[in-house]
Amino acid sequence: MRVLTFGWDYPPIKNGGLGVACHGLTEELLELGLDIVFVLPREQPIIGNQKFIFANKTPATIHVFPSALLPYQHAQSYVEYFTEDGKRIRFSRRIIDEVYRYADSAYDIALREQFDLIHAHDWTSYLAGVAAKLATGKPLVLHVHATAFDQAGSNNVDPDIYAVERRAFHNADSIVAISNYTKGIVVDKYGVNPDKVSVIHNGIKPYSPPLLPSVLYELKAQGKKIVFYNGRITIQKGVDYFVRAARRVVDTDPQVIFVISGWGDMEHQIMHLVGELGLSQHVIFAGALWDEERDRMYQVADLLVMPSVSEPFGLVPLEAIQHGTPVLISKQSGVAEVLTHALKVDFWDTEEMANKILSALRYKVMNRQLVEEGRKELSRITWRRAAEKVLALYKKLLDFVHKER
C-alpha cells in the first residue's frame, strides 16, 4: 500500500507539534510496511527512509516573522523568503496564497506519482490533499491536529482558514481527529457526520532521559519551588489564566516561582499582566527553550502546567512526565483523555488551578505517584498504537472503495 502524504513541515526543522506528530506517525507506518511519499511545500533537510517530494524546488531557506513559522497563523499573515546567503527573494506572500500554490503543485505531483490513497495533515495541507483527490480520484484522509477554533480560543475564527477546513472536510472520505475533544469540534462546528471521523490519539516516542545538570540552582537552594509553563504564548494556550492562578498561589506560598517558556503574539500582554498583578518577583520569562535547555527546565521544575483554552492533544505534559515532573493539565485538552495520572482543571477555574498547584507542591507522595504511574501510562500512549489504527483505517477505506467499484 502506497500513501501520498501531504504535510507542512517536518523535523529536523523545529516548528512545534505538527512536524513532530507527522514524523512520529510516519516512522511507525513505515515500520508496519507501508510505502509513504511525503510531500512538503518547501525543500528542507530530511530524516527517515521515506521518499520526500518538495513542492517548491526553489533552493531557498524559509525565514519568517518569528511566530509565522507555525502553520496556525492567520491566513493573511505574511511570510518572507530568503536565499541561503540571506538575500530576500520574494516579499510578503500570504499563507493563504502559499496554501493555494501548494495545492496547485499537489495536483501535478499526484498525476506523476503512483499511490493508493492520500493523507493530508492540517489545514495548510488540506487543499493539497483535495487537489490530489481531484486529480486521481483516490480516497482522501484528512488528519486534524488542530482547527481554527483551537487557534482562536473562541468562536472568533479566521474566516479563510475556516472556509478551507470546511470545504476540505466535506471533500474527504475519512477524517482522523487526534482526540475526542477535536472530533467534537469537527462535528459541532463544521457540520461533519460523526461517523466519518475516527479518533486516533497521538503518541509519544518512548524515551528515558538522562539526568541533566540542574538549572536555577540559586532559586532551588533558597527552597523555591518551580512551576513551569512551556508552549506558545497565544490566546489558545491560556497563559493569562496561568498568571492569574500564580497570583493566588503566591498569596498563599511566596516561595513559588513560575517559569514561562515560549513566545507568541500574547507575550507583551502577559508581561503587562505580570506587572499589573505585582508578580515580577515570581515570574521568569525564559524565552523559547529547545532541546537540552528545555529538558533541564522540565527536570528542575516541581510541576508543569498546561492551562490551554483549547488543546487538540498536548505533547508537552507527556514530555514533562518522561522527565519526572508531574503535570496539571486543562480538561479542555485531548491528552486529558489518555492521561489519567495527571491533575486536571478547567482552564477558566483559576482558583482550582491555584489549589492544585499548591497541593502538588505540598504533597510529595502524590507528586511521586503521579510521575511513577504516569510513566507507566506513557508506555501505552505510543505512535505504534496510533499507526496501527491509521493502517486499519486505510484498509477499511480501500476495501470500501474497491467494493464500490
Added chain:
Amino acid sequence: MLTVCPYFHVHQPHRIKRYRVFDIGNDAEYFNAEDNTDLNNARVLRKVAEKSYLPTTAILGELLAKHPEFRFALSFSGTVLDQFEAYMPEVLHAFQDLVHTGRVEILADTYYHSLAFFYSRPEFERQVTLHQKRIQELFEYTPKVFRNTELSYTNSLAKWCEDNGYTGIMAEGWDPILGWRSPNYVYQPTGCSSIKVLLKNYKLSDDIAFRFGNKNWESWPLNADTYAQWIHAHHGDGETINLFMDFETFGEHQWDDTGIFDFLRALPEKILAHGDTSFKTPSETIASYDSVGEIDVPHILTWADTDRDLTAWVGNDIQRDAITTIYRMENDVINTDDASLIETWRRLQTSDHFYYMCTKWFSDGDVHAYFSPYESPYDAYIAFMNALSDLQLRVHDALQKKETQIPIAKSFWSRVWNVIRTLIQKLFDVLPFRHKRIRSRVI
C-alpha cells in the same frame, strides 16, 4: 432443612467538599458542601432515601407482616444514622419499625465505617463501643454478631470478637480460603473456641447485588422463581445461604426500572414455597448449626473486587499516605479532649475517603466499577489532605492552649504548696519536739 440468612448493610459517609489549600486554617467545616454535586451529603442522602431507603423499608415491612417466617439482619454505620437524624428522620423511623418486629437483627460494627482494626486497636475498640451505644439508644438492641467495615476479616479480628462476647462474625466465602468446602455451612475461626463465622455466598449474593440489572448477563432478566430454584438447589449440600449485600442494592445500585423491587417483593414467598426452606437471622443461624470445620484467614479478607483484599482502599501510595497520616495523629487528637475535633478526625477515618483515591481501575479502564463523587482520585486525595492539614492545625492549637493552661495550674498549686511548706516549717520551729528525721521527710 435449609435456611436463608439475608443481611443488608446501610451506610453513607460524610463526603469531604472540595476543600482547597487556601481553606486550611480558615474553614473548619469539611463536610458541608451545598452544591449540586454528589459531595453534598444532605442531597445524596435525600436522593438515596427516595430511591432506596423509603421504598425498600416499606417493602420489607410488608414482607414481615405477610410472612411470619421472614427474617433478616441489618447493619448500620453510625455515620448514616447521624445523617438520617439530621436530614431525614422518617428513614430512621422506618428502620426502627422494622427492628421492632423482633425479626430483624442488628449487627455490631465500627461507628465510623473505618479500617481502625488494622491501624489502631484502641481506636477500633472505642468506635465499636460508640456504635453499640448508638444502636442501643436508637433501637434498644445490643448486637451479638459482628461485621467489620467492607466485610474485612482476619483470624485476629475473630479472636477479638470472641474475647469481647460476640457469638458470631461475618466474612466473605472466598474460594481460596474455603478450598473444596462450601460457604453454606457454619464454621469456626482459627484460634477461637466458641465464636462462629458466617460466610457470604458471593455467587448468589452478587447475582442480586451486581448482576441483577445487567442485560448482558446470561440469566437476565432474573425473576424470583428462578432465583428461589437456585437456592433450593442447595438442599442437601448446605444448611444456610448467607446473602450479604448493600441495602442500597434495592433502588440505588439496581434501579427501580430493573424490576428489583418486584423481585424483592416476590422472593420470600418463592423461597418459602419449598416446604423445607426458611429464613433465619445471623444469631439464629449460629445457634441452630454446629461448626463443620475451621476457617483460617491469616491475611486480610474483604468483599471487594476480584482480589478480596484491602487494595481498593490502601493499594496505592496516596491512599497509604492518607490513612497512615490520619492514624499518626491519634494521640494528639485524643489528648485534646475536644469532642468536636475527635469527631471530625473520626469522620475522616471512614473507608470511603480512601476508596475514592483508588487508581486500580485506571489500568483496566473499568471506570464505572468504582463509584466516586470526585472527578479523579487525585481530587479526592487533595480534598482529604487539605482537610486533614486544617485538622492538624486545629489539633496543634488545641494542644498548645491546653499546655499553656497547665503552667498556670502548676504555678498556682506550687504557690499553695510553698505556703503550706512554710507553715509546716514554722510549725516545726514552734513545736517542742524538733525531730530532724521527721522534718527532713516532710520537706
